[in-house]
Amino acid sequence: MRRVRGKQIAMVLQDPMTSLNPALTIGTQVGEVLTLHQGLHGRRLRDRVLDALARLRIGAPATRLGQYPHQFSGGMRQRVSSAIALACAPRVLIADEPTTSLDVTIQAQYLDLLKEVQRSAGLAIILVTHDFGIVAANADRVxxxxxxxxxxxxxxxxxxxxxxxxxxxxxxxxxxxxxxxxxxxxxxxxxxxxxxxxxxxxxxxxxxxxxxxxxxxxxxxxxxxxxxxxxxxxxxxxxxxxxx
Ligand code: SF4
Known part of the structure; x- marks a missing residue:
């Protein structure tokens, strides 16, 4: 299962403040999954981490990868969590109440971004939510x-x-x-x-x-x-x- 988790099936959790490690930089946390599943190190690893952050529209990724979770806003932290989850191009993403800790505007931006990534990568997303509005706007099947x-x-x-x-x-x-x-x-x-x-x-x-x-x-x-x-x-x- 460890070969499958993170590589073929990934997960975004409810609260990025608790799912991200506060003591490690963002670059280390995004890079970990790429080293574990794809054996990347050094320059190639750094390039892929930058790609993963840029794909989730995290501005100035070269600066951001040396920063810690507390230096990011709630919406940005959830994007970082998604960058980690999507770094190895999984087939399925389980998003468990991913917008609970976000305000309504940031929530809409985040879901639009997720939908865009889903379409471009041909990814299946299992969205776990109590919010029927989010279901109606985003789900094909319920x-x-x-x-x-x-x-x-x-x-x-x-x-x-x-x-x-x-x-x-x-x-x-x-x-x-x-x-x-x-x-x-x-x-x-x-x-x-x-x-x-x-x-x-x-x-x-x-x-x-x-x-x-x-x-x-x-x-x-x-x-x-x-x-x-x-x-x-x-x-x-x-x-x-x-x-x-
Ligand atoms: S089976 Fe249907 S009708 Fe019977 S208790 Fe359950 S939900 Fe109600």
Whole structure:
């Protein structure tokens, strides 16, 4: 797995301030992955580190590579983390809440940059997020997870326009509508289950308004509700996949 991680599959974590090593320069941290996986040293290593930083639009990379994480802004630190992740041209990038620590403007710039790199490199990105706006603007396909399992999966249009799983529908209802004045915020009642004590049935059952007797007994299989759109729910059918 160590041969695969960093080379074929890479990851960008939530908070670059904790994922970057504060005691090592940026150049050392970007270079480490290139030395480990591609055996680069010296001049060739330095050139590749400069390329990796320039690709993520980090200005004056020759100066920046001798600096430490605290000398970068939050957005720039996340670009450095991405430069490390993308340095070896992986096939898949897992981006776990990569914009949580960024403000909205920097978040949009960062996601645009990531999309550009994704297109130019033919990279697949698995974007883990709680933000439906980011999903709608960036994802081709969406997998909705509950209690550690995928409960619905389809194209972004399918999941947003015809959510088939009650949990997905509940999540979409929680989105505030800025056009509605004084409307109450909707929430999903109850609590997520204890993952160490999951029963045999559907883990969403205690919170589900559409719960049936069978839901408590057996975990629902994935049912195709449309071409390329599946949901794990006993009542999910093409007929009840409701328009959002
Ligand atoms: S399987 Fe039953 S409890 Fe689970 S989401 Fe579907 S209707 Fe609700």
């Amino acid at each position: 997998a909705v997870m509950y209690a550690g399992k995928i409960v619905e999966m389809g194209t972004t249009l399918q999941v947003f326009n015809h959510p088939a799983h009650p949990y997905t529908r509940a999540l979409l209802k929680c989105l505030p509508d800025v056009g509605l004045k004084r409307a109450e915020l909707v929430e999903i009642g109850g609590q997520p289950p204890d993952l160490a004590r999951l029963g045999p049935g559907c883990p969403f059952a205690p919170r589900c308004p559409e719960r049936q007797p069978v839901c408590d007994e057996t975990f629902p299989p994935a049912i195709a509700v449309e071409d390329g759109h599946v949901a794990s729910c006993w009542v999910a059918t093409a007929a009840n996949a409701s328009p959002a």
